[in-house]
Amino acid sequence: MSNLKGTRDGFGEGIIQAAKLHPEVIVLGADLDDSLRLTGYKKEFPDRFIQVGVAEQNLAGTAAGLALAGFTPFITSYAAFNPGRNWEQIRTAIGFSNLGVKIIGGHAGLTTGEDGASAQSLEDLALTLVIPNMTVIVPCDAIQATAATLALASTPGPGYLRLSREPSQDLTQDLPFILGKAQILRLGADATIFATGMMVEAALQAAQTLQIHNWQIQVVNLHTLKPLDRHAIITAANQSGIIVTAEEHQLIGGLSARVSQVITSELGKTIHQPTILESVAIDDKFGESGPATAVMEKFNLTAKAIVAAMETAMFRKSRL
Amino acid sequence: MTVDLPDAELKRLAILIRISIVKMIAQAKSGHIGGALGLADIYAVLYKEILSVRPFQPDWSDRDFLLVSNGHTCPVWYATLAQMGFFPKTWLSKFRQLNSPLQGHPHFFPAYTDDAGTTHYPVPGVENTSGSLGQGLSQATGLALGLKKQGRPNKVYCFLSDAEHEEGQVWEAYMLGKQYQLTNLTPIIDLNQIQISGNTGQIMAVNPLAPKLKAFGWDVWEVDGHNYQELAQVFKHLRTEPRQPTAIIAKTVAGKGVSFMENNFVWHGNLPNLDQARQAIDELTAQLDALGEESHV
Numbered sequence: 001m002s003n004l005k006g007t008r009d010g011f012g013e014g015i016i017q018a019a020k021l022h023p024e025v026i027v028l029g030a031d032l033d034d035s036l037r038l039t040g041y042k043k044e045f046p047d048r049f050i051q052v053g054v055a056e057q058n059l060a061g062t063a064a065g066l067a068l069a070g071f072t073p074f075i076t077s078y079a080a081f082n083p084g085r086n087w088e089q090i091r092t093a094i095g096f097s098n099l100g101v102k103i104i105g106g107h108a109g110l111t112t113g114e115d116g117a118s119a120q121s122l123e124d125l126a127l128t129l130v131i132p133n134m135t136v137i138v139p140c141d142a143i144q145a146t147a148a149t150l151a152l153a154s155t156p157g158p159g160y161l162r163l164s165r166e167p168s169q170d171l172t173q174d175l176p177f178i179l180g181k182a183q184i185l186r187l188g189a190d191a192t193i194f195a196t197g198m199m200v201e202a203a204l205q206a207a208q209t210l211q212i213h214n215w216q217i218q219v220v221n222l223h224t225l226k227p228l229d230r231h232a233i234i235t236a237a238n239q240s241g242i243i244v245t246a247e248e249h250q251l252i253g254g255l256s257a258r259v260s261q262v263i264t265s266e267l268g269k270t271i272h273q274p275t276i277l278e279s280v281a282i283d284d285k286f287g288e289s290g291p292a293t294a295v296m297e298k299f300n301l302t303a304k305a306i307v308a309a310m311e312t313a314m315f316r317k318s319r320l
Numbered sequence: 321m322t323v324d325l326p327d328a329e330l331k332r333l334a335i336l337i338r339i340s341i342v343k344m345i346a347q348a349k350s351g352h353i354g355g356a357l358g359l360a361d362i363y364a365v366l367y368k369e370i371l372s373v374r375p376f377q378p379d380w381s382d383r384d385f386l387l388v389s390n391g392h393t394c395p396v397w398y399a400t401l402a403q404m405g406f407f408p409k410t411w412l413s414k415f416r417q418l419n420s421p422l423q424g425h426p427h428f429f430p431a432y433t434d435d436a437g438t439t440h441y442p443v444p445g446v447e448n449t450s451g452s453l454g455q456g457l458s459q460a461t462g463l464a465l466g467l468k469k470q471g472r473p474n475k476v477y478c479f480l481s482d483a484e485h486e487e488g489q490v491w492e493a494y495m496l497g498k499q500y501q502l503t504n505l506t507p508i509i510d511l512n513q514i515q516i517s518g519n520t521g522q523i524m525a526v527n528p529l530a531p532k533l534k535a536f537g538w539d540v541w542e543v544d545g546h547n548y549q550e551l552a553q554v555f556k557h558l559r560t561e562p563r564q565p566t567a568i569i570a571k572t573v574a575g576k577g578v579s580f581m582e583n584n585f586v587w588h589g590n591l592p593n594l595d596q597a598r599q600a601i602d603e604l605t606a607q608l609d610a611l612g613e614e615s616h617v
Contacts, residue, residue, distance in 0.1 A: 026469075050465065053499075058458045058492035065462020068385070068428075068448065069470065073462075088452060089489070093459060097449040098429045 004167035007197070008106050010145025011163055012037025015074060017146065018153035019045050025153055026066060028052055030059045030077040036106045036163075038076065056081045060089035060101070067099035072153060078112075079105025079121035079162060087127050094158045095131040102152045103128070103160045109248035110282070110296055111166040111198055116289035122282050126253025128160035129226055135159035135179070136226040138247075140200035141168050144223060147177035155179060162197060164248075166292050169201050172221065180224045182232035188216035191242035191310060194233070196222050196255050199246035199280070199301065206246075206306035217310065225258055233262040237275040242317050244278045244309045248301055251281035276316045278309040323552040325369065328611060330548050333403060334364040335608045338577045339601055340399035340412055346597035348416035351424070354574035354587035355481060356396040358512050361546045362570055363400040366477065370555045375405040378444035384474055385463055387448040389456020389490075390481035390510065391425040397446070398422050406445035425451025454487025456480060457507055461497045464505035475559060476505045482569075483515035486524050491536065497565045498537035506558050507567040510545065512574040514585035530569055538565050545570030577604055 019025045019041065027041060028050045042049045050066075052059045056077055063073035075082060083090050083103055094101045105124050112120045128136050135155060139145040145163060152159040175183050185200070186207050195203035200221045207217035218239075220232060236243055243263070247255040256279035263275050282299060289295075296302060337360040345351035367373070371384045388397055395415065402409045407421075414420035421443045428449045433439045448459050460478035467474050484490060497505060509529060513520050520526050530540045539562060543550045551570070558566055574588065575581025578600040581592075592600060 026466075047469070050500075052496055053492075055489075055492035055495070057455075057489040058461075058496055061455050061458020061489065061493065062462035062465070062496060064448075065387075065459040065464070066466040068459065068463045069466025071466050089455060089458070092452045093449060093455050096427065096429075098432070 005142035006167045007139045007145035008037045008163045010142030011149050014146035014149025015041050018150050022153050024072045026071045027074045030056050032077050036076040056085040057089050060086040061093055063101040064093035064099055067101050072100050074102045076104040079108035079124040080119050083127050091131050095133050098133045098157050101158050106163045107165045108162045110287045111164050111292040113292035114289050117286040120287040122250045125249050133157050137224050138162045138196040140221050141171050144172050151179045164198050180227040182229040183221040185221050186219040188218040190215040191240045192218040192236035193244045194220050194222045195246040198248050202303040203246050205303035209307050230262050234270045237271040241273045241275045242313045246280040246306050256281050274320050276313045278313040280305045280309050325548050330364050334360040337399045339604045341395045342600045344395050344412050344415040352392040352589050355393040358572040358574045358576045359396045363396050365548050365551045367400050367404050369552050385447050385476045387456050387460045387478045388450050391450025394426045401445040453484040454489040457490050457493035461493050464502045465500050478507045480509050482511045483520050485526050494536045502565050503561045509569045511569050512572045514574045514588050516588050518585055538567050540567055542569045545572035
């Protein structure tokens with residue numbers, strides 16, 4: 001058995017630290033508190049935990065009311081329900097009102113595994129990115145999830161934190177987390193992979209594999225999807241003109257869409273060379289039950305898929 | 321218990337609110353008139369006799385909070401706030417116009433300073449964002465729970481329509497209110513029995529609400545939403561913190577005060593043409609004049 005932690009474990013630690021630092025922090029649960037790793041928090045801050053039951057719409061609305069009273073509420077459930085089930089409540093009562101409610105979406109993506117498609121949220125980034133005022137963060141490891149939780153607690157306005165169930169390697173141990181600032185995890189001049197969440201580790205593996213072609217691939221952890229580090233994307237485009245994105249989310253409306261928009265809108269302005277984009281994402285499908293690794297393989301969210309995408313990108317670039 | 325009330329003053333205020341509602345909606349050429357007119361008496365009693373608020377210090381931390389869940393009725397809220405001096409009455413003529421603070425449905429946001437250094441404030445007296453039915457009670461329960469946790473004595477009121485109880489979220493909020501015994505919160509249900517496409521009974525079996533609320537663990541007071549004495553008595557009684565969470569169901573007449581609009585669901589969302597608006601204002605002005613004569617006697 002490994003003692004690896006998931007991003008949800010990082011949140012469980014981060015929320016305790018945030019509550020110690022910020023007396024206005026309060027946590028709301030929708031009967032999935034253990035899954036969101038809130039057991040320690042509940043023990044330490046029993047008066048600052050509110051159980052709302054299996055009622056995610058009320059979870060969002062109640063949090064909006066607590067924010068009106070001066071609290072910084074963290075609302076927790078699975079991403080499929082929060083922000084899935086309660087999207088319009090988040091949009092209207094939280095986003096439009098610009099209230100400091102933090103939405104914590106656990107068990108996001110295909111790595112939720114055995115529970116199957118109903119729980120495997122592949123749309124939550126699109127749902128939250130599209131709401132004005134919303135900060136959107138996808139940490140890639142437990143340390144980053146802790147730091148992101150603290151950052152959200154001290155950032156005004158609404159925010160979304162996407163968490164995974166599966167444990168992951170520590171990838172960012174020595175790197176500071178700065179909200180809205182992409183992290184370069186590996187240097188390389190020939191192409192760049194932008195990855196988020198569970199796909200960051202796969203991106204690093206892919207970059208390693210691609211050395212067989214003698215390509216030096218840069219790997220960037222784009223943990224904050226909003227506000228977006230446009231500069232990091234523009235720099236990568238100008239450096240090599242070859243970008244691959246990797247995310248555990250629908251192709252429509254996630255990381256790839258964000259990067260693609262920057263490239264097309266900056267080409268001829270701040271981007272000075274034709275830039276190729278290949279994307280590893282879910283291609284307009286629902287997931288299915290199975291062990292996390294097996295499901296990820298079936299839906300091509302793997303290091304191997306990133307390698308193939310990079311080879312295609314290189315080939316396309318050579319034909320320009 | 322009877323309450324000593326300035327009845328003529330309340331009546332006068334309610335009529336002035338109704339005249340503003342008709343003018344605002346006629347000028348904007350849009351808005352929901354029936355429910356707003358029906359609620360004018362309750363708003364008059366609340367703001368004049370019940371709520372502890374300061375028009376010149378709308379963010380006073382010890383104030384009572386009034387939240388609105390049936391946001392489409394906001395002309396009555398805006399008109400009342402203007403009458404009470406929260407903001408200039410001239411704002412009312414900009415209702416639903418571009419660049420107006422008075423949005424088609426209420427919008428709350430924390431004050432902020434933009435990049436140019438200008439500070440933006442929400443409409444004074446508006447406490448929550450509304451317009452999407454079924455959400456206000458959740459906000460009110462959250463606020464009431466927060467105040468309770470902070471040990472603050474402020475009261476929370478929340479207006480809801482009867483038809484918006486068709487939204488499931490409202491019942492999630494009642495459950496939470498019961499679970500946490502939120503006796504500092506008073507939902508006020510506007511029982512006018514109409515909604516946009518018909519009478520509530522024709523659209524959905526949402527009524528009767530009282531037995532449903534009781535089954536959810538709430539006490540219920542049923543009152544006449546146009547009877548100042550009854551309204552003030554119940555509001556004052558409930559300020560002494562009841563033993564159970566308690567809601568008020570106020571029976572109202574949609575379109576109240578304008579003869580051809582009363583109890584007719586088409587005036588939930590219908591827009592009066594110029595002649596109809598004139599007739600409505602004439603009728604309300606006549607009521608105001610009659611009141612003047614009454615008080616002269």
